[in-house]
Amino acid sequence: xxxxxxxxxxxxxxxxGFFPFGPIYxxxxxxxxxxxxxxxxxxxxxxxxxxxxxxAIFLGDSQRLREHLGAITDTAVxxxxxxxVLFAHLAALTxxxxxxxxxxxxxxxxxxxxxRLSTVDALSGGRTGxxxxxxxxxxxxxxxxxxxxxxxxxRYRHAREHLSIVHRLWxxxxxxxxxxxxxxxxxxxxxxxxxxxxxxxxAGESDEGRDFAARHAEAIFSRYLDFDAALSFADxxxxxxxxxxxxxxxxxxxxxxxxxxAGTLDExxxxxxxxxxxxxxxxxIRAVLEAVWGCDLSAxxxxxxxxxxxxxxxxxxxxxxVVNSRDRPRRTAEGWRELAAERGYSIRGLVAHxxxxxxxxxxPASVADELTHYVRAGAIDGxxxxxxxxxxxxxxxxxxxxxxxxxxxxxxxxxxxxxxRENLGLxxxxxLRDLITT
Amino acid sequence: MGLVLDAAKTADxxxxxxxxxxxxxxxxxxxxxxxxxxEPAGRGYPDPVEVASFASATTRAIGLVVTAxxxxxxxxxxxxxxxxxxxGSSGRAGWLVTVxxxxxxxxxxxxxxxxxxxxxxxxxxxxxxxxxxxDSWEDGALIADSATGRFLDQEKxxxxxxxxxxxxxxxxxxxxxxxQGQLPVFARARDHLAQADVVLVDGWPGxxxxxxxxxxxxxxxxxxxxxxxxxxxxxxxxxADGVLLRAGDTDAVLxxxxxxVLPELIADRTVLPPRPGETLRxxxxxxxxxxxxxxxxxxxxxx
Numbered sequence: 001x002x003x004x005x006x007x008x009x010x011x012x013x014x015x016x017g018f019f020p021f022g023p024i025y026x027x028x029x030x031x032x033x034x035x036x037x038x039x040x041x042x043x044x045x046x047x048x049x050x051x052x053x054x055x056a057i058f059l060g061d062s063q064r065l066r067e068h069l070g071a072i073t074d075t076a077v078x079x080x081x082x083x084x085v086l087f088a089h090l091a092a093l094t095x096x097x098x099x100x101x102x103x104x105x106x107x108x109x110x111x112x113x114x115x116r117l118s119t120v121d122a123l124s125g126g127r128t129g130x131x132x133x134x135x136x137x138x139x140x141x142x143x144x145x146x147x148x149x150x151x152x153x154x155r156y157r158h159a160r161e162h163l164s165i166v167h168r169l170w171x172x173x174x175x176x177x178x179x180x181x182x183x184x185x186x187x188x189x190x191x192x193x194x195x196x197x198x199x200x201x202x203a204g205e206s207d208e209g210r211d212f213a214a215r216h217a218e219a220i221f222s223r224y225l226d227f228d229a230a231l232s233f234a235d236x237x238x239x240x241x242x243x244x245x246x247x248x249x250x251x252x253x254x255x256x257x258x259x260x261x262a263g264t265l266d267e268x269x270x271x272x273x274x275x276x277x278x279x280x281x282x283x284x285i286r287a288v289l290e291a292v293w294g295c296d297l298s299a300x301x302x303x304x305x306x307x308x309x310x311x312x313x314x315x316x317x318x319x320x321x322v323v324n325s326r327d328r329p330r331r332t333a334e335g336w337r338e339l340a341a342e343r344g345y346s347i348r349g350l351v352a353h354x355x356x357x358x359x360x361x362x363x364p365a366s367v368a369d370e371l372t373h374y375v376r377a378g379a380i381d382g383x384x385x386x387x388x389x390x391x392x393x394x395x396x397x398x399x400x401x402x403x404x405x406x407x408x409x410x411x412x413x414x415x416x417x418x419x420x421r422e423n424l425g426l427x428x429x430x431x432l433r434d435l436i437t438t
Numbered sequence: 439m440g441l442v443l444d445a446a447k448t449a450d451x452x453x454x455x456x457x458x459x460x461x462x463x464x465x466x467x468x469x470x471x472x473x474x475x476x477e478p479a480g481r482g483y484p485d486p487v488e489v490a491s492f493a494s495a496t497t498r499a500i501g502l503v504v505t506a507x508x509x510x511x512x513x514x515x516x517x518x519x520x521x522x523x524x525x526g527s528s529g530r531a532g533w534l535v536t537v538x539x540x541x542x543x544x545x546x547x548x549x550x551x552x553x554x555x556x557x558x559x560x561x562x563x564x565x566x567x568x569x570x571x572x573d574s575w576e577d578g579a580l581i582a583d584s585a586t587g588r589f590l591d592q593e594k595x596x597x598x599x600x601x602x603x604x605x606x607x608x609x610x611x612x613x614x615x616x617x618q619g620q621l622p623v624f625a626r627a628r629d630h631l632a633q634a635d636v637v638l639v640d641g642w643p644g645x646x647x648x649x650x651x652x653x654x655x656x657x658x659x660x661x662x663x664x665x666x667x668x669x670x671x672x673x674x675x676x677x678a679d680g681v682l683l684r685a686g687d688t689d690a691v692l693x694x695x696x697x698x699v700l701p702e703l704i705a706d707r708t709v710l711p712p713r714p715g716e717t718l719r720x721x722x723x724x725x726x727x728x729x730x731x732x733x734x735x736x737x738x739x740x741x
Contacts, residue, residue, distance in 0.1 A: 028584035037613055039526040043495075063514070065595075065610055072610065074590040079613045081522035082515075088488035089526045092455065092495035107512070111478045111546040112485075119484040122449035123492045142608040143514040174480070185545035187480025190449060281587040 006376035013375045013411050014055040014382025014424065015402075016100070017045060017394055018256055025077045026278045026388050035390050036077045039089050044391035046090045049097055052398030053412055055423050056098030057090065058221070058384050059083045061133055063107055064140045068287055069296065075284050084116050091124035098420030100129035100201055105158060106136065107144045110165035111175075111186040117198050118170065118190040126194030126419035131201035131221055134159045156208050157181075163216065170197045171432070195419035196428045214240030218426050219252040221384060225358035230255065230379035252381040252424055259360045259367060259385060261396045272361045275388055285351045292329045292336070302347045306333075306340050368404035375410055442470050442503070442656070442682040443692060449484035451492065457692065458493040461500055464696035465704050465711030467721055468501025469493070470534060470682060476542030477507075487519050494527035498714040501530050501721055503624060507538035508564035509557055510547040513600075514607055517568035521616040529617035529717030533568075534624040534638075535631065537561045558629055563602045565623060565633050570598040572620055573729040574610035596731040618719045619726045626658075635724055636679075642670070643677045654679040654722055663690040667699040672708055679722075 019042075027033065035041040046057055059080070066073040087099035099120065103113060121128040134155040138148020150158055161179045165186075168175045174187045202217035204210065213220050214237060224230040230253075238248045260275065262268035285302045294312035314330035340350045360367045374380050387393020405411035417423050427433065443461060448454060461469055471486035471493070478485070490502040502523065506516060524531040537557045544551040552560055579594035598609035625634035636654045643657050657678040661667070662685070674681060685691035703709040712721045719726055 027582055027589055030582070033580035033582040033589065034614075037525055039495075063612070064608070065612065071592055072590065072595045074588045074592045077589055079611075081525055081613055082519045084488055085491045085519050085522040085526060088491035089495045092451070092492045108515075109512075109547055115478040116485045116488060119449050119488040122484065123451050123454075123488065125451065142606070144512055144607075145605040147606070169480075181548075183545075183548045185542075186478065189478055189480050189482060190484055283587040 007378040008376050011375045011378070011381070011410070013371055013380075013405060014252065014254060015049075015052065015397070015411075016056045016058045016254060016382060016384045017049040017054055018058045018060070018384035018386045019080065020060040020256075020386060025390065026275060027077055028278070030389055033077075037079070037081060039081070039086060041391040042081075042086060043090060043093050045387060045394055046094055046097060048391075048394045048398050050094050052394065052402045053415060054097055054394075054398075055382065056100045056127075056129060056420060057087070058100040058131070059086070059102060061102035061104055061131075063104070064143055069290055069294070073287075075281065075287060084120050087128070088120050088123055091120060091127065094124075096127070096415040096418065096423070098127045098129060098199075098423060099124060100131050100199070100420075102131040102133055102201075102203075104133045104135050105162040106134055106150050106155065107140060107146065108162075110162045110182065111169065111184055113162075114166040114169040115189045117166075118188075118193065121193045121195070121198050122190055126421070129199035129201050129219070129420050131203060132159065132163065132217075133203055156204075156212055159212070167197065167429075167431075195421035196432055199420050199424060199426060200429070210237065210240055213237065213251070214244045214246070216430075217251060218421075218429070219254055219381075219424065222253050222255045222380075225255050225257055225380075227374065227377075227379055230374065231377065234378055234380070246430055250427065250430065252426070254382040254384055255380060257358075257360060257383040257385060258388075259383075259397055259401065261362070261364055261367060261400050263363065265362050265366065268361045268363065272359060280351070280355070285348055288351045288354065289336075289347060292332050294329060300347065302351075304346055306337050306347060306350065364400040364404040367401060368408055368410070371405065372408045372410040442466070442468055442680070443688060443695075444470055444472055444682075444684045447472070447474065447483045449489060454489060454493055455496055457688065458497050458500065460692055460696060462497045464692070464700045465709065466500060466695070466700070467680065467709075467712055468503050468530075468532065468718060471502065471504045472534075473505040473507065473536075475538055476540045477546075479542040479546035481542075487523060490531070491523050491526055494523065494530065497527075497530075499530075499712040499716060501532060501712065501718040502527055503532035503534055503622075503718075505534045505536055507536045507543065508561035509538045509543060509552060510549050511564060513564045513567035513605065514571065514609075516564065517571040518612045520568065520621050521572060521611060521613055524616035524618055524621055525613065528715070529719070531616070531618070532622040532624055532636075532718050535561060535565055535629075535634075536626070537629050558631070560604050561629065562631060562633065563600075563604050565631065566602075567598070567600045567605070567607050569620060569623075569633065570600060570730070571607070571609055571611040572616055573731055574598050575614045576729045576732050577615055577619070579614055615729060618717050619729070620719075622718055622722055622724060624656075636722065638682055639678070642674070654724070656680045656682050658682040658684060660684045660686075661691060662686065663694040665691075667695070668702060671699075671703060675708070 065078050083101040136150050136152045136155045141148035158181050161181050165177050165184050169188045172188050172192050175184055177184045199218050201219045202213040203221040224233040234253055260268050260272040262271050282302050286297050290297050311329035311333050415423055471490040473486050474481035474483040477483050486504045490504045520533050539551045539557040541551050574596045576594035579591050581591045582589055595610050600607040622635040624636040625631035626638045638656050638658045655678050661683045
């Protein structure tokens with residue numbers, strides 16, 4: 001591939017450290033399970049990430065522990081400290097790395113969220129971002145005063161109201177807002193952010209979610225990693241940005257990814273397969289089917305065929321936080337049985353097929369070449385990297401991949417600025433530009 | 439005796455860092471990160487939970503007590519935030535729970551202010567919910583058992599199923615039991631909160647305290663750098679377990695305490711500075727309670 005053909009030959013990759021809930025960690029290699037909750041482990045990861053010039057630490061949101069067949073999921077690392085409390089602590093131990101919190105609009109309060117994020121933004125000298133998510137999940141609502149109050153169709157209308165209140169407070173305007181969902185009178189508690197406002201991330205996949213992103217967001221947490229799919233997602237967002245009157249480079253697209261590195265390609269593949277075996281225990285493989293069938297399948301051999309009977313409840317699963325609760329279990333089960341019959345899959349084979357995702361596996365040089373191609377072609381702007389283990393999970397990437405990317409000129413040699421906005425190379429928020437460029 | 443200083447209302451990282459490190463160096467028992475009445479309606483206070491968490495990163499011994507009003511607050515968020523602060527500070531966190539029935543706070547939450555009789559009941563319900571959530575992971579719930587592929591012991595996680603006149607909450611908490619098991623909860627005497635571990639009385643106490651072994655009593659008094667601290671603090675012995683000093687000029691009072699007052703009081707053992715690694719409960723002489731769910735044998739997280 002010749003460099004002259006690239007849309008963005010000078011583009012540089014952003015790396016974020018990403019901590020999701022769930023079964024990605026090889027926890028049985030860790031001495032103390034407390035390491036997944038103690039701030040010292042996160043601090044070590046953050047320092048390693050900052051040594052590797054990562055743009056930000058990115059946390060996912062979950063406001064209820066995952067459940068499987070009506071009980072708390074026990075097969076994976078579950079739960080996590082409050083994101084903003086953790087970030088405030090890490091702000092004292094770092095200088096440049098950013099902090100992106102995934103906070104949902106449905107079960108937060110706009111004046112409280114605005115003040116909390118402003119506080120961490122001030123404590124960190126302007127290094128925060130908000131990954132705005134919506135939920136209409138009544139199951140999560142069982143942990144909150146409001147309960148499950150919001151319908152699926154209302155969730156973005158509600159998010160826009162919430163966001164407009166937060167923005168006004170961040171813009172130093174008194175708020176006297178009376179809308180469909182909120183009646184808020186408040187004033188800003190803190191002065192304006194050093195980066196104008198925390199950077200707004202968004203992760204919606206639906207048409208409505210993408211339009212919301214094109215209008216408001218400055219970075220997108222996407223899930224497209226295959227090159228063609230990533231490029232077509234970037235083009236789709238570019239078209240929506242243009243329709244909203246924004247330039248193509250007004251948004252950063254940063255999908256989640258795993259990277260496995262070794263001295264040779266074969267070793268790297270073997271290492272990736274080992275991680276797969278460690279994280280895909282027989283219990284976890286079986287749980288994928290149990291979530292759909294709605295019953296205990298421990299009598300089934302994962303190397304044998306799928307259950308011949310239909311799911312217990314054809315319409316509603318009892319597993320939460322993993323499978324979309326609007327799934328239709330009977331339809332899903334029929335589809336899986338057909339696929340397994342067609343390809344001769346055992347339960348293990350089917351789950352491996354379903355869970356197969358694009359990963360970056362190779363030598364530091366080969367992965368650096370791949371990622372350089374992605375970023376110069378404009379398919380992605382960065383990656384949200386999940387570590388396999390705490391607190392050493394970023395060591396390989398920082399020590400081996402970052403120098404290889406720097407050699408190719410596709411990764412910065414130092415932090416470009418002090419705020420997250422500067423380090424992402426973003427302009428001021430779109431609706432403030434006329435006011436700021438005076 | 440613990441000594442407390444009202445932390446200034448600032449989110450300036452350098453200022454906070456130098457204040458908390460000075461306070462720790464001088465041997466203060468704990469700092470109170472206060473909140474303004476009416477917040478988050480815009481009274482100029484940063485969110486004190488996050489400020490205290492920032493302070494926890496550069497200190498090792500000093501307690502970090504944070505004001506958070508119960509009124510209109512989401513108990514699930516509050517409980518998880520305080521638990522997180524306790525994890526991050528290795529057991530040095532405390533919660534001063536307040537009642538804030540102001541119209542300003544209500545308007546910030548799209549709510550109506552509660553009446554005088556309801557507000558304390560609501561605060562009690564919020565504290566009760568937070569405490570149940572802190573207990574909802576028993577000690578030892580993390581097992582990381584490779585042989586069975588279980589990271590958690592389901593039997594040691596519990597739905598709290600709080601249901602009262604104000605809210606319902608299912609649980610369990612989002613993270614394992616806090617280091618202290620239960621964070622010490624501080625409350626003002628006038629709020630009549632039955633579940634407080636430390637009760638704050640207004641002004642220098644007149645009579646002897648000590649009839650309540652279950653909790654500690656602290657006197658809350660206004661001071662300036664010119665206050666004659668020595669006689670006042672020595673005079674407290676037998677009448678209160680400690681004192682919360684409210685200073686208009688935090689920096690000046692801190693300097694005065696560090697320069698003259700605390701060295702003397704520490705030398706004659708009127709004040710015992712906290713030790714690195716000591717929890718706030720230990721500093722206050724409060725035992726670490728077992729989870730209320732620990733005795734329910736065989737009942738796990740099954741719905």
